[in-house]
Structures are given as structure tokens and as C-alpha cells.
Amino acid sequence: MSSKNKKIITALSLMAVAIFIMAFSSMPSAGSKEITISEVVNGSDKFEGDYIMTEGLLNKESVQWDADKIELRFEIMDENELALPIFYKGVQPDNFTDDVIVIVEGFIGENGVFEAETVLTKCPSKYEGEDMENYDGEMHKEIFNDSQE
Structure with a gap:
């Protein structure tokens, strides 16, 4: 050769x-761990340093978009209205509206704020044929997991 x-x-x-x-x-x-919002909020120190994924309903009133810094701050809530603050450095998703489920992946910061590296949105009514009052988190989780396979 x-x-x-x-x-x-x-x-x-x-x-x-x-x-x-x-x-x-x-x-x-x-390599992410899928956990609930209540697990994140009530045991944030337990997941420190772990790359995790969680999801919840967008609290539209909490959205703060800084276009100059390309920073997005918002909250997602579970079915019990327990809120998790999120910080994301990146472009705001197009369909960031009231009727949206937000899936975030990232790390828990020292201050308890979830520092997202990935932000995905899905409309539950589109996938379940239901309105937000009948939102079923377990059904959405099954749909999301099926779409990942």
C-alpha cells in the first residue's frame, strides 16, 4: 500500500x-432522565448535575422574551398548577401560546431555575382531540414516547 x-x-x-x-x-x-415537575421542584438538589427532561403546560403570563440577548424565561405547570421556572438561551418557539405543552431538557440551576438546552412545544388538542381542561399528562407522555421510537 x-x-x-x-x-x-x-x-x-x-x-x-x-x-x-x-x-x-x-x-x-x-441520556436524560424523564421526571415530573413536582419531582424537580421538591427535590431539585437530588437532580443537581443530571441532564433531565420534564414537561408541563405553558404559563403564558410568565413569558419574558429578550430579543437582544436571545433569552427566554417562562414557567411550566403540572396538572396541580405547581410551577417550574425555566431559563432558555435561544430562539423562542413559534407556537408559544396558551394551549401548548412545553417539553424541556436541561439542568437544574443552583437557584432552582431549570436551565433548558432544548425547548419543544406540542399542542395537546392536536394530539388528543381534547381541550386543555381535559388534558391528560399520561396520555401525552405515551404519545411523546411513541413518537421518539
């Missing part, structure tokens, strides 16, 4: 390894 072929094979191998590493480092949800 010539020296030129060895260099090409080595370069292609390094590129394949780099792509493999980038692919897995960009999929943090594969």
Missing part, C-alpha cells in the same frame, strides 16, 4: 470518528 493511500485511509478514519463523536454529543436526550 502506498504512502498516499495510507494517508487517505487515515484521514477518512479520523473523519468517521469525528462524525461519530459529533452525532452522539448532539443527542443529549438519549
